[in-house]
Amino acid sequence: MERVDVAVVGGGPAGSSAARTAAEHGADAVVFEKGVPRADRPELGPDSTDAAGFLDYWVDIAELDVEAMPEGVYQHRLDKAEFIGPSETVEVTRTGIESSYDEFGFTFHRARLDDWLRSRAEDAGAEYRVGTSVRNVETDLSGEPSHTLTLADGSEVEAEYVILADGPQRQVTMPVLDQYLPEDRAASEVLSPRTVNHIAYQEYREIPEEVFEKHNIKFWWGWMPGETAYPWIFPNRDNVGRVGLTMPIGMDIDDFDKSAYRLLREDDDQIPSGKEYIRRLLEEVYGDEYDIEEDFPVIEEGYGKSKGTETYSISSTRPIDSPTEANIAVAGGAMGTTSAFHEGGDHVAMRTGALAGEYAAEGMLHEYNEAWKEAIGDELLRNVAIADVVKDYGPDDWDKTFDVTRRILEKSTGGSLISRKTASVGVHGLKLYRSYRKTKKKFANGGYVQLRQDEYQY
Ligand SMILES: Cc1cc2nc3c(=O)[nH]c(=O)nc-3n(C[C@H](O)[C@H](O)[C@H](O)COP(=O)(O)OP(=O)(O)OC[C@H]3O[C@@H](n4cnc5c(N)ncnc54)[C@H](O)[C@@H]3O)c2cc1C
Missing domain, CATH: 3.50.50.60 (FAD/NAD(P)-binding domain)
Structure with missing residues (x-):
């Protein structure tokens, strides 16, 4: 052998x-x-x-x-990452980490x-x-x-x-x-x-020159229901954007208030597919000025795993x-x-x-x-x-968080983004900071490890 x-x-x-x-x-x-x-x-x-x-x-x-x-x-x-909530947006231009x-x-x-x-x-x-x-x-x-x-x-x-x-x-x-x-x-x-519990789906689409932001990654939070459920656009070469999303699988639409999410419709009787979510996102963001299928075409040749798309399961x-x-x-x-x-x-x-x-x-x-x-x-x-703090966030929580983050960034030019000092921008800032600190403490000293080495038996 x-x-x-x-x-x-x-x-x-x-x-x-x-x-x-x-x-x-x-x-x-x-x-x-x-x-x-x-x-x-x-x-x-x-x-x-x-x-x-x-x-x-x-x-x-x-x-x-x-x-x-x-x-x-x-x-x-x-140059930046843009986080777009239902009403509030924040542009993050630094990570705050050395x-x-x-x-x-x-x-x-x-x-x-x-x-x-x-x-x-x-x-x-x-x-x-x-x-x-x-x-x-x-x-x-x-x-x-x-x-x-x-x-x-x-x-x-x-x-x-x-x-x-x-x-x-x-x-x-x-x-x-x-x-x-x-x-x-x-x-x-x-x-x-x-039981893979999340799915990621993305499409490679051509993006009109005037709205193609090649130095910016964009994420929309609080637009679709579910923990860690959000769409994004990442800039590729040649005006190609990777328009994708991740979402949990197995959700029941009746557990959510449809009117609270910009990518749900009142007549949805199930959680939309990744493809449908992407179409709705592009319609919501660019639909007033563009015909999405014509001006943002999926590039079927030379990109992704299958006809300009890819699907990935995540546990x-x-x-x-x-x-x-x-x-x-x-x-x-x-x-x-x-x-x-x-x-x-x-x-x-x-x-x-x-x-x-x-x-x-x-x-x-x-x-x-x-x-x-x-x-x-x-x-x-x-x-x-961070993942633990935001796991139950709804649309309003994302708006509050982006508002606080924006004010933190306006106030500070260096150092950590999450600190006692930066948290003093308002009540939600302080609440957020305390909750992050408390959660970090819970997971400190390797407490984030889900299977510890002393659990293995030989
Ligand atoms: C939609 C999406 C977007 C992401 N965006 C980013 C990003 O912007 N930046 C970033 O840093 N990370 C990103 N990630 C995360 C990143 O993709 C992963 O962290 C990374 O791929 C992990 O690398 P890995 O080598 O551990 O696993 P993988 O890249 O998944 O590689 C595992 C390999 O194992 C092979 N394999 C599986 N089973 C077998 C088998 N039985 N025999 C032989 N081979 C096998 C697979 O074919 C695969 O090639 C993203 C992930 C997803 C799903």
Whole structure:
């Protein structure tokens, strides 16, 4: 049977970063990527779905050398993010977090970023195999842990270390973790893997020159019902916008006041589809002046996964520790490291992947759970706390929050955006600040970890 030091399941940002550092640290590393067809990549490659924006301080978290990225990865400089509530809007021009990167952020071509990360791994000496899924991982703990990976074509590979980087759907990660968990803490229960609880949908549309804001990402909050339910527009190259949304699945429209949401209609008898929501958003925002289907056409050739669209299922959870005593690390989306909402995870995927690869190659994987907390703990605590504070927000709450944020930004030019000082802009500011502080305390000292390392049984 073929034998490798480090087998990596999944070849997205986490998997490629893991393979690169493992190879750089002397290990024989192989990535197994099932391969997803995309119109923007001639051959099979990793999944690469997303809206693809990076904020200033994420560059440091990812340890990303922006200058080294080949042409075509970087798309537009970002000057601001605009958050649009039902009535209030705020333009955020700084993150308030220290960073070595001078601009607010940038948008990038995700498939090309992934291809570059893959080539860096290969340049370091790792192998990247695409086109065969990993079906199963069996672990033998009788001596030094060793793993047998079974691939979809029936072949088997033995590995000393396994890094699970199969993304937020975790189809391989889940059953592997379940081997080390008691029934009542089964990963499949705790992380609800197979009942994917959110969906992301996006369309690539041409946007008229005069309204194409290439340095601005836009999000509409409180326009559609559900926790973490919002549409966005991200600028691509050539006046193409990625118009997308994320929303929970399985909601009942009768649980909501239809008149409170700008993207619902009184005669809706079910939650609209992603496609319908996007159409309504564009109608609401640009419909007075434009014929949406004619002036904002979906670009069916050369973009996305299928005819200029892509759909992605997301299982949203908090981060988890890895069963490192079994020589297994979980990294990136598979370990639940997305940002406050579902988008914004490439930086933490790259960093956790890179750490897992390095620690596996050095035979120090037992230090991985501490190492990732040290590297990205602040970011995760912030994100988990923010997501918790806003989880029950309705349209009015978003308006109040955007009003407060706008006043904070008008008042301050530097430093943290959420602080005792900035909160003094009004009653809602103070309330928001207190609730954030309290929630952060609840999740402090690793309290945001959803499956702790001491829960694994070997
Ligand atoms: C709609 C949307 C918008 C987003 N926008 C942004 C953004 O603007 N900025 C940002 O930083 N992040 C964004 N994200 C988050 C970002 O996409 C994720 O954080 C990132 O992809 C996680 O990287 P990963 O390598 O962990 O997982 P993935 O990129 O999901 O990669 C996992 C890989 O594993 C492969 N795989 C799965 N199962 C198997 C198997 N059995 N065998 C072999 N291979 C397998 C998949 O094909 C896939 O290529 C967005 C996410 C979504 C859904």
